[in-house]
Amino acid sequence: RYLGDKLPVQNAKAKIPSDVSPKSEHYKATVTLIKAGLLAPDKNGKLNPNKPITRAEMAKILVKAFDVKIKASYDFADTIEGDEETRDYVRALYSNGITTGYLEDATFRPEKSLTRQQFAVFMHRSINVDPDYVAPPIEIPGKPMPEPSKPSTKFPAGAVNDKLIM
Secondary structure, three states: OOOHHHOOOOOOOOOOOOOOOOOOOOHHHHHHHHHOOOOOOOOOOOOOOOOOOEHHHHHHHHHHHOOOOOOOOOOOOOOOOOOHHHHHHHHHHHHOOOOOOEOOOOEOOOOOEOOHHHHHHHHHHHHOOOOOOOOOOOOOOOOOOOOOOOOOOOOOOOOOOOOOOO
């Protein structure tokens, strides 16, 4: 399922940020991810290659790299409002059992950095998606059980679902 070298090039002429050095051993892979639209410079034109990655950034990378589709449009308490693109990436991960979010408050925390353990679990679940997985509605404390909303048109419509917070 991983698209690897088959990642579609979205911008062959993408400007490579000045903080991505051609001398880096990771240069070729980084440029491939930039041209595929998986990595993007910040508002100052920098990639910040040594900065921790956020959960929202990881969601985007996994959805695009593993071609994950939205199967159900359930939202976490902190993804209902805000950036539609991030919400759709998170919906794709949740509806395929790749993320459970933070169980204690039904949040995803998109701007929070990933730990190594979370990264490992996200990757494991992305590699081992169960095509028959059916995501349960997300129970947000103090709110009625949600009905699935209409899936986004951005992503046409497994995994291990243990108690790890992801």
